[in-house]
Amino acid sequence: MAKIIPFQGLRPTADKVSLVTSRSYEDYTAAELAYLLEYNPFSFLHVINPAYVNQQKVTADKRFKMVSNKLNDFKKEGVFVKEEFPSFYIYQIEKKNSLFTGILAGTAIEDYQKNIIKKHEDTLEYRVNVFKEYLHFSRFNPEPVLMMYPDQEDINNWINIQKQSDPIYNFSTVTKERHTIWQVQNEIDLQWVKNKFESINELYIADGHHRSASAEMLHNEGDQVENNHLKYFMSYLISESNIKIYEYNRIIHDLNNHTKEEFLEKIQEKFILENKEQQLWKPTKKMEFGMYLDGDFYSLRLKEQLDSTDLLDHLDAQILYNEILNPILGLDDLRNDARIDYVPGNESIVSIKEMVDDGEYEVGFMLYPTNVAEIKALADNNLIMPPKSTYIEPKFMNGLIIYEI
Structure with missing residues (x-):
């Protein structure tokens, strides 16, 4: 039975959100990166790629600590604020021909270990280790794991009810996407969603196998007792009929x-x-x-x-x-x-x-x-797809909702 939790997100102020959020670092050309880093002081790219000299001489742990320090600078400057109470977030991404809606939540590493959260893709050990070190030194995760759940009409209805309230964010990007987020803090709603997911037998990772494996590795290092957030990792829960597989x-x-x-x-x-x-x-x-x-x-x-x-x-x-x-x-x-x-x-x-x-x-x-049925069948039988078998949407903006550990 799937266990999810609300969490106290760290997020940019509403007036700066469109300036802060960024695509994945690899999505930009060198010219685009240079322009954004030069002319947009609020870009999250400053956090994930902090400026330093003698790049070749900077060790990974020092670089990841600088990432953490840069985020702390943004917090001190009031660019980011910490949620006062735990929340679930309804996150909608609208593209020209697609509309994706899901729930940002913490998902349990225990479920990952028990195969309640199922995988279909192999991971590279060095990438898992690198991202584990990143999590260890930076103490935050800016990008959720994309997680599928079987279509549930009552969850869809609940989401539609939440969307009738005012969103905390509603902005467009230069790639002509619209991102809208609603916050859920009401205790009755929080408990209803948690109970609903406890009745779901399996969740399936659609994208983010390295992020989830890294979170498990950090959890297994032993300091999870002191930090409850290490028992979970941030996921975007979306009904399986709402993803798009290329x-x-x-x-x-x-x-x-x-x-x-x-x-x-x-x-x-x-x-x-x-x-x-x-x-x-x-x-x-x-x-x-x-x-x-x-x-x-x-x-x-x-x-x-x-x-x-x-x-x-x-x-x-x-x-x-x-x-x-x-x-x-x-x-x-x-x-x-x-x-x-x-x-x-x-x-x-x-x-x-x-x-x-x-x-x-x-x-x-x-x-x-590939289709959803193939992904689930392979995951159910503990089979691993060949590398780069699927390109799955939605993709997320970095720095929109941050999960601190």
Whole structure:
């Protein structure tokens, strides 16, 4: 049974929220970062990337302490204020063609350990360790784990009732998104939501496997008795029908010493290959694959049905790996091989065409998106998806609601 708690969020004042919040650091170009750091003194980018000299000589622990110190500066200056009472937050993200609404809450590390909170993605040990050290020295988490729960009509109705009150935030971003947050502090409502989630048997991590694993590692270091917040980590709880799953497409730098003709011949041993020429073609169903090579798009369909009963073998990303990426292109470790890169499916396939045409890459592959049922089935059977199998929305703004530990 899932256990969630309200928490005392640290958040920017309403008059500065649109100036403070930022996208993920990696989403900005160098020019954008330089501009924001130079001309916006309130940007949360100053916190997550504090200025220092001799960057190469600054150890990770010192850098993370500087992150904490910079946040403390923002608190002293009144940019951020601490909530007086524990709260749940209804968080709505509106994009051009999508509307996401969920609940920001603390989710229990005990549930993560008992597999009530289920995972479908592997983690890299070094990344978990780095983020654990970040949490240890900075003492805050600015970004929630995206967590799915089965659709619940009564929770939807409760959310709609809360949205009738005045929001604490309602602002737009330069990427044309609207972010709206309602605060819930009424004890009756807090208890109702907690009780409701206690009746839910499983939660599923959609995005944020490294953040949750890092929180567990910090919890296991032993100081959780002194700090109750270490027993939980911040999550965005959203009904499974409200997330949007995109594929992660693959682009590869070379053909593993094959000529174009040899490469196509090897593919045709397992796939029906159709040249779509200049048609911007992408898969329309499972077990179809798109490919862009030497100025042409291709469709690929398996010649024979899979005889494996393994759920993982029926995942499109795994099929592509088993039949092409590994045996033909010689790619083994998809997480660390520098010959492969990934393009999220919310970007146009024109971007794949352009990167191949520019000569940096030789071939690109387009996949059909995974669905919620596949993610849950894999998680229920303790199976792990291949790296970069899904790109899931919503994505969050940093510095909007901060969970202190």
